[in-house]
Amino acid sequence: MLSKYASMLKRLITVNESVLDEQFTLLDDESDTSYDEDGNKRGPEVIDFDTDENKTQTAKRPVSMRQFIRRGAALYNEAVRKAHVGQDDDLPVSIDQMKARLERFFHLPQNKDVVIREFSVGVHAKQPWRGLAVFVDGLADKTVINHDILERLMLFTQFIDDEPRRNMEYIQEKILTSNQTAMLEKWSEVIQAILAGSTVVLLDGCNGALSVETKGWEHRSVSIPQTESVVRGAHDAFTENFRTNTGLIRSRFRSEHLVTEIYSVGNLASTDVAIMYVHGMTNPKLVREVRRRIEAIDVDYIDSPGVLEQFIEDEPRMIIPQVLSTERPDRVAASLAEGYVAIVVGNNPFVLIAPVVLYSLIHTSEDANLRFYAGTFIRGLRWISLFIACLLPALYVAVTNYHPEMLPTDLMLAIAGSREQVPFPVIVEVLLMEFAIELIREAGIRIPSVIGPTIGIVGALIIGQAAVQAGIVSPLLVIVVATTALAGFAIPNYELSMAVRISRFVFLLAGAFLGFYGVAILLCVSVVRLSMQKSFGVPILSPIAPTKASAKDVLIRGPVYSMNLRPSFLHPLRSWRQQPVTRPWSAPTGKRAGRKGNDQA
């Protein structure tokens, strides 16, 4: 008892460093290569996960870049090879061997997602014929498995032949009623089929596997677009299902010439990537280039189009996107009809369109549905918005700092009066406000939807009222910043909007340091940079710089009946999209055959 109290007292007045050692610290796993809870005891399966790539490099000797790349590539290739050991083998004949292999590939019994259901084929068979149904719980539709696979095989199957292979073919042709089945020979095919949501049936004595399509995981149904809403136009958007998305495109673009090529990207976990184009119309060189860039991706995992586009863009360091990301099937269908290529990436509600020109980032699918006056008007509004969002704060700072003489005297006095109470320089004032706006914008996206409306009230109070009353900013600046923010929201493409948000600060600094002169210089440099940028071989400022013959669908929106030709910068195989005279019955417009320039393309 005494010693107990002595121990307690000692712990109170002394520091025991061994307490710190009890905390877990993640270090290299030198001895243990198992994921079991009692890690040092090896289980029945010996799997070498301790690959070289996971070890921390201890060599300090500097190496050349070429050596570094070569060594990295060798390590990566070795790791990929180890992760796929045995997957190129053919299937064995024995069901026990099959099961052992499956348990090894899917790391059973730790892995609880993969289900291996053992059963016997046929009720009245003289000797039970063992089989396996393998699927991933949560990916496969259990109703289909129960009724269309297991029930039919276990209760309604009776073989007339002793040859297992022939019986397997009999099952495929006569027993299973699934709409898609395939006979697989290799383990890699079996694994991919299981991971894609199919159920694989294996039978004893047969060195083939039957893949039955049973995809049935949960996903969001088709709903309205979140970022590309329109008043007049379709209201459906892509969803988190690969096949639904390709189906949505095909349902709009009903052509036998629409081709969907599907590739698998990712060494550790594969993602389906589809290239869609119109055969006989889209430039084959463009299709080959898209295919080449996607096939060149050699990574462990790609999930989203946003990641994939960084691997296939011409210049990913550029601030402007070089592929168009959209969630609207009608926009993809219209682009396919023009000669673009669509890229669908996995289960993701955004589809990429390549190549892209700067002007198409300002267009919306609504433009085509409106009369060309209205289409041109709203397009013009967006162009003005683009310049306001990019330049207005910079011009405000430049005018107030360097060029006040160009303001009317009354306005100049008003600005000076409103700034009288403000203790900061204009640039600090603008940066504070811009920072607040960006904060509200970012918080508005992350904030839980139940308190979403609050952000508007808080933002309005902070920016509109409190900041002015506190004398931190001038009232005129509130108008400038609010107009800039509104203009930013009017830009239809999210990535372009992000680019403008960042550019705005650069222009702001240029305006603060050198006034209009700095802004003009930066504008020149930006235009040159843009004019040299390409997207899949197409200059991003086409068809204006370089000049190409084009329909009136660049800065303005022309009448649909006079836009006869497809964009020449895509070099499509079919340049005419309609008859030269599309309204022969109409006296005022019947003779109109599009621009002369179109015909020279």
Add this chain to the structure above:
Amino acid sequence: MKNQEGKASVAGRELTALMILVVATNAFLIYPQYVSQSAYEAAWMEPIVSGALTLVLFYFVEWLMRKYYPQLDIVEVSKEVFGRVIAALLAMLFAAYFICTTAMVVREFTENVIMTVLPATPILLVGAVFMGAVGYIAYAGLEGISRTAYIFLPILLIGLVGVCVATMNWWHPAMLLPFWGTGIPRVLTGSLEYSSVFSNVLLLTIIYKHAHNPRQMRRIGSVSVTVSTLLLCLLIITYHMVFPAVESEQVSFALYRLARLIYLGPFFQRLESVFIFLWVTAATVKMAVTLWCSAYLLGKAFGWPTYRPGIPILALLSWSIAMWADSWVQVVDLDGRYLLRWGWTVVFVLPIVVLLLGVVGRAFKGSTGEPGERRRRRRGITHA
């Protein structure tokens, strides 16, 4: 932007815009001042005479290039005519002219910027920013420059015409009289002396092979010379209708003086700051062209695999030369006395002499086969 120079191919409209910008930018420089000194009230005639002369020479040179030297530039022609050494010397002469032009323009524009909008900013900072931007644009190559020129051309056209029209309430057409100014002989000699602003002929001999369609060259020359002549003429007429000839000969920045006068009510007045977008964009493109030309010519003359590494060096050299003069007055004097007055020898005479000597030499040697064959034989390459 890597290695674009070897395959640069520029469309006709972009080349037209580039040539217009290169020539019309002189409206912001000392050209109006010098033609005013030369011809007084008839100063507006000088760009017309110079433009007409340029057009004739342009057609002649274009014919020579098309007939005798397709797919060649002036350095390659010089190599064929005189050999590598003299060709290199000629290229250095042309490059020196372009470097000096760049230096003068950067200094004049820098002084203009400081005088008008940034009076408290150090000239070194303003010049460095300018030269950095010019170097970057020149680095982009001919394609980048010409595309930029095409995008900025509307700004130049709208701006120049705008500044002329917006000063309408100050116009006094009677100030254009007497009609012949200092007299016809002075007008003609002034037109010849200051015709170097029309550098289309020299540019033609450099960029001919980069034209997407060389058959359009005649059209490109016609449009560019005509439009730039009209722009210069319009500005000088307006300038002389607003300011008396005696006064206008003493002011070196005509456009700024005109822009300062704009008063279209209390909300549209003192717009000279807005026109800085016009000056800067036009000047940047012009200097990028001259800088690119100098680097390109030197690269060709000395067989550099690429001219691009030369761009920063030449930009720095131009800037150093630009900062050499002590004052703005000295810059104007140097430019007027040497570059503007004697530039026509480099811009017109030298390229034409080289081309003609080549034609004559070929006739004497009785050369057979396709033009440029000797050079290609020596290099052991065959053009498609």
